[in-house]
Amino acid sequence: MGFKDLREYIDRLEKEGELLRIKEEVDWDLEVGAIIRRSYDLKAPAPLFENIKGYKKGYRILGAPAGVSSNPGRYFARVAISIGMDPGSKADDIIEEYIKRKKNIIKPIIVNTGPCKENIDIGNEVNLFKFPAPIIHEGDGGRY
Numbered sequence: 001m002g003f004k005d006l007r008e009y010i011d012r013l014e015k016e017g018e019l020l021r022i023k024e025e026v027d028w029d030l031e032v033g034a035i036i037r038r039s040y041d042l043k044a045p046a047p048l049f050e051n052i053k054g055y056k057k058g059y060r061i062l063g064a065p066a067g068v069s070s071n072p073g074r075y076f077a078r079v080a081i082s083i084g085m086d087p088g089s090k091a092d093d094i095i096e097e098y099i100k101r102k103k104n105i106i107k108p109i110i111v112n113t114g115p116c117k118e119n120i121d122i123g124n125e126v127n128l129f130k131f132p133a134p135i136i137h138e139g140d141g142g143r144y
Contacts, residue, residue: 002084005115010062013046013065013078013081017045017071018046018071018077018078019046019048020046020047020048021050022035022048022051023050023051025053026052027052027053028055028135028143029053029134032063032134033136035049039063039064040064040067042070043070044070046064047062047064048063049061049062055132059132065078065082066082074087074088076090083097
């Protein structure tokens with residue numbers, strides 16, 4: 001099963017208990033990174049930050065989308081889900097499926113219209129700070 005977009009993947013993570021919605025305001029400057037790091041350490045659900053300091057409602061950050069899970073028998077659940085496999089799939093099965101798919105690469109389809117072309121910024125309109133990209137670690141060269 002493929003996902004139409006990231007929203008579908010997020011919905012599936014939530015359905016499987018692999019997502020934690022964080023509605024409290026968080027700062028993109030180091031705070032988001034610290035929480036994501038801690039979620040990796042605890043094998044906690046992927047944090048979805050829904051209230052980013054300085055950004056209007058609707059801008060979100062998903063952390064640890066392929067992190068490991070603390071759910072018994074589902075250590076690689078997020079990776080498995082991301083490629084349409086059962087959340088209880090084992091590492092060997094995921095690797096085998098990856099190798100199989102790598103042999104049959106799907107070519108991209110070029111389109112003239114669609115969601116990927118709804119928001120286009122050109123020239124002086126380009127602003128990378130339009131999106132709440134976080135600074136993950138102190139000393140990073142910039143936002144990711």
